[in-house]
Amino acid sequence: MTTKIFVPRDAAALSMGADKVAEALATQARQRGLDVRIIRNGSRGMLWLEPLVEVETTQGRVAYGPVRASDVASLFEAGFLSGGDHRLGHGLTEKIPFLARQQRLTFARCGVTDPLSLDDYKAHGGFEGLAKAMALTPAAIVEAVTQSGLRGRGGAAFPTGIKWRTAMNAVADQKYIVCNADEGDSGTYADRMIMEGDPFSLIEGMAIAGLATGATRGYIYIRSEYPHAFGVINEAIRSAESAGIIGKAIMGKGPAFHLEARLGAGAYICGEETSLLDSLEGKRGQVRAKPPLPAISGLFGKPTVINNVISFTSVPWIMAHGASAYADYGMGRSRGTLPVQLAGNIKFGGLFETAFGISLRTLVEELGGGTHSGRPLRAVQIGGPLGAYHPAHQLDTILDYEALAAIKGMVGHGGIVVFDDSVDMARQARFAMEFCAVESCGKCTPCRIGARRGVEVIDKMIAGDHRAENRALLEDLCTLMTDGSLCAMGGLTPLPVMSALTHFPEDFDKPAMPLAAE
Amino acid sequence: MAGAHTKASEVPAEFDETRARMVIARLAHLEGALLPILHELSHEFGYVDIRNVPLLAEALNISRADVHGTISFYHDFKTAPQGRHVLKLCRAEACQSMGCESLVAHLAATHHLAPGETTPDRALSVETVYCLGNCALSPAAMLDGELIGRLDHDQLDQIVLDATGMRS
Numbered sequence: 001m002t003t004k005i006f007v008p009r010d011a012a013a014l015s016m017g018a019d020k021v022a023e024a025l026a027t028q029a030r031q032r033g034l035d036v037r038i039i040r041n042g043s044r045g046m047l048w049l050e051p052l053v054e055v056e057t058t059q060g061r062v063a064y065g066p067v068r069a070s071d072v073a074s075l076f077e078a079g080f081l082s083g084g085d086h087r088l089g090h091g092l093t094e095k096i097p098f099l100a101r102q103q104r105l106t107f108a109r110c111g112v113t114d115p116l117s118l119d120d121y122k123a124h125g126g127f128e129g130l131a132k133a134m135a136l137t138p139a140a141i142v143e144a145v146t147q148s149g150l151r152g153r154g155g156a157a158f159p160t161g162i163k164w165r166t167a168m169n170a171v172a173d174q175k176y177i178v179c180n181a182d183e184g185d186s187g188t189y190a191d192r193m194i195m196e197g198d199p200f201s202l203i204e205g206m207a208i209a210g211l212a213t214g215a216t217r218g219y220i221y222i223r224s225e226y227p228h229a230f231g232v233i234n235e236a237i238r239s240a241e242s243a244g245i246i247g248k249a250i251m252g253k254g255p256a257f258h259l260e261a262r263l264g265a266g267a268y269i270c271g272e273e274t275s276l277l278d279s280l281e282g283k284r285g286q287v288r289a290k291p292p293l294p295a296i297s298g299l300f301g302k303p304t305v306i307n308n309v310i311s312f313t314s315v316p317w318i319m320a321h322g323a324s325a326y327a328d329y330g331m332g333r334s335r336g337t338l339p340v341q342l343a344g345n346i347k348f349g350g351l352f353e354t355a356f357g358i359s360l361r362t363l364v365e366e367l368g369g370g371t372h373s374g375r376p377l378r379a380v381q382i383g384g385p386l387g388a389y390h391p392a393h394q395l396d397t398i399l400d401y402e403a404l405a406a407i408k409g410m411v412g413h414g415g416i417v418v419f420d421d422s423v424d425m426a427r428q429a430r431f432a433m434e435f436c437a438v439e440s441c442g443k444c445t446p447c448r449i450g451a452r453r454g455v456e457v458i459d460k461m462i463a464g465d466h467r468a469e470n471r472a473l474l475e476d477l478c479t480l481m482t483d484g485s486l487c488a489m490g491g492l493t494p495l496p497v498m499s500a501l502t503h504f505p506e507d508f509d510k511p512a513m514p515l516a517a518e
Numbered sequence: 519m520a521g522a523h524t525k526a527s528e529v530p531a532e533f534d535e536t537r538a539r540m541v542i543a544r545l546a547h548l549e550g551a552l553l554p555i556l557h558e559l560s561h562e563f564g565y566v567d568i569r570n571v572p573l574l575a576e577a578l579n580i581s582r583a584d585v586h587g588t589i590s591f592y593h594d595f596k597t598a599p600q601g602r603h604v605l606k607l608c609r610a611e612a613c614q615s616m617g618c619e620s621l622v623a624h625l626a627a628t629h630h631l632a633p634g635e636t637t638p639d640r641a642l643s644v645e646t647v648y649c650l651g652n653c654a655l656s657p658a659a660m661l662d663g664e665l666i667g668r669l670d671h672d673q674l675d676q677i678v679l680d681a682t683g684m685r686s
């Protein structure tokens with residue numbers, strides 16, 4: 001009997017040697033005359049256990065990790081093919097608390113299936129949402145997405161259904177569906193994980209958007225830092241086309257839907273939707289003034305739905321199980337689930353999909369196990385480089401859009417970066433300004449010039465030069481950037497800066513340091 | 519279309535107008551063709567020679583200034599040849615929280631190499647990047663397109679030594 005072994009092909013697993021492990025498993029199985037089949041799955045998201053090797057047994061899948069190539073011989077000796085005990089063993093994968101406690105809707109298949117197997121995808125509920133959508137009118141699809149309460153997972157949290165309705169109602173000879181897979185926020189990797197681990201779900205979600213709006217062409221704009229995701233998505237597009245799921249006619253009988261993946265070129269601002277559209281058109285990624293909304297005049301001036309990867313990949317589940325089933329998860333105006341990404345100085349870093357409403361403390365301390373270094377936790381940054389820094393005492397806040405806004409923070413794309421007590425928050429504030437200066441598209445002055453001035457002012461504060469005056473100057477500058485910037489790059493950079501200043505004033509008041517030589 | 523990076527084994531070729539024209543002609547039909555072409559030129563030649571600018575302007579019917587403006591806007595498009603190996607060090611927040619700056623300091627102190635620089639023998643270029651999507655396994659880096667997690671000083675030394683052909 002062939003035993004199935006799963007070794008992730010996810011880039012995070014590869015970064016810890018998954019290919020070498022897969023190779024060693026294959027070689028040693030051959031040498032021992034054992035009949036195994038190695039499947040390169042996506043990641044389960046328990047990234048501290050990568051490479052996580054799973055074996056299919058009569059009991060279910062049994063997990064071992066983190067496995068190094070040098071551990072492989074001892075795994076065979078321990079009889080891991082039948083789930084034997086080993087120091088790296090974790091028992092049944094599904095019973096590992098970090099996984100068992102999740103509510104996996106969007107990521108249900110991720111890590112379970114072979115990402116590029118259409119048969120696997122279908123066997124695990126794939127294309128059920130698309131099939132349901134095929135039987136509906138565009139208006140009914142849009143209504144379902146609206147009723148689900150899904151809000152954009154890219155950061156701005158705009159209701160997805162409303163965006164789709166605008167594009168549906170627009171009249172044009174060509175409409176586009178664009179997926180924002182630029183995922184530039186530090187501390188986030190959900191888009192990458194699902195593109196590498198369940199790429200057909202993105203194709204399915206975008207095809208449903210095509211049906212809903214009458215768009216017949218789609219683009220997936222993937223950041224160039226993600227070569228693995230780009231490769232998997234391209235393969236998935238090709239096989240979905242040859243299987244007749246997309247292309248000339250959706251599922252062989254619907255309207256056309258042609259999909260293409262494009263690479264970004266290393267610019268954080270190209271995650272901003274209008275800048276992304278300019279970049280797709282082959283231009284500098286400069287932010288456009290709104291209106292017009294992309295849903296009215298987007299890519300090449302045509303009505304365009306642009307959504308984040310997780311927004312699109314949430315839709316197949318909503319269509320398959322119903323809008324109210326999705327809206328049953330979550331609380332208040334934050335409905336459904338969010339793939340939270342635990343990152344930085346954390347013991348058990350990984351992706352945790354959960355209904356909105358869980359506390360930050362549960363995520364960071366209980367599930368995440370506190371800091372990786374073992375030192376006290378001092379700050380968490382939530383929502384990427386434009387998100388606020390929160391002190392440890394704010395960890396009792398509930399994860400939901402409104403609750404975080406109430407403490408002057410934001411959910412963003414759902415990344416939580418943990419810092420221990422060695423962090424210097426004045427340096428973090430400086431970095432926020434520096435990042436904005438480096439990545440600004442240059443279109444408006446408050447951002448382009450303001451960020452540079454911000455770096456200078458913080459440098460002076462660190463150097464002990466006129467601290468009170470410079471603090472007032474920094475606050476003024478932040479107000480100017482917040483009020484006067486064209487987009488959220490300049491508009492939200494004050495969030496990390498001011499939160500550092502508000503919650504950690506002592507770090508701006510340390511014994512003077514000489515001015516940075518940079 | 520090519521991958522996002524130049525393979526380590528490929529020595530960047532000299533500029534060759536005929537080949538450049540072929541690359542451009544092959545992709546010029548795409549909607550928004552400029553970025554895919556610039557990626558492909560980077561892949562073929564290891565960088566985007568400025569002698570491509572008039573060729574691109576002509577093929578895509580846009581101004582030279584627009585082509586220049588686009589090339590200079592993106593961190594990925596280099597107008598001079600890079601090292602045979604490229605190490606991208608992540609210096610964004612999650613990696614900061616796990617000490618990526620100490621890796622940068624180590625690189626400077628031990629190997630006299632800073633982000634943005636290439637070794638004199640053109641063996642290795644080091645770049646700063648902001649997030650590689652490996653933030654639960656920080657500090658992260660990417661060597662010739664291969665992702666690395668939990669990068670430490672020893673591994674960094676090994677990368678530099680392997681790239682420059684000097685064994686310890």
Ligand SMILES: Cc1cc2nc3c(=O)[nH]c(=O)nc-3n(C[C@H](O)[C@H](O)[C@H](O)COP(=O)(O)O)c2cc1C
Nearest residue numbers: 152153154180182183184271272273307308311488
């Ligand atoms: C500076 C900046 C960077 C952004 N980066 C991203 C990104 O990497 N990915 C993303 O999906 N949205 C990003 N956004 C948000 C997009 O502008 C936009 O809101 C999103 O693509 C809409 O899709 P959604 O409604 O599905 O979230 C960014 C916004 C700004 C201002």
Ligand code: SF4
Nearest residue numbers: 441443444447487490
């Ligand atoms: S705020 Fe910054 S990034 Fe946004 S449009 Fe203005 S200059 Fe460009």
Ligand code: FES
Nearest residue numbers: 608613650652653
């Ligand atoms: S912040 Fe370094 S990989 Fe994301």
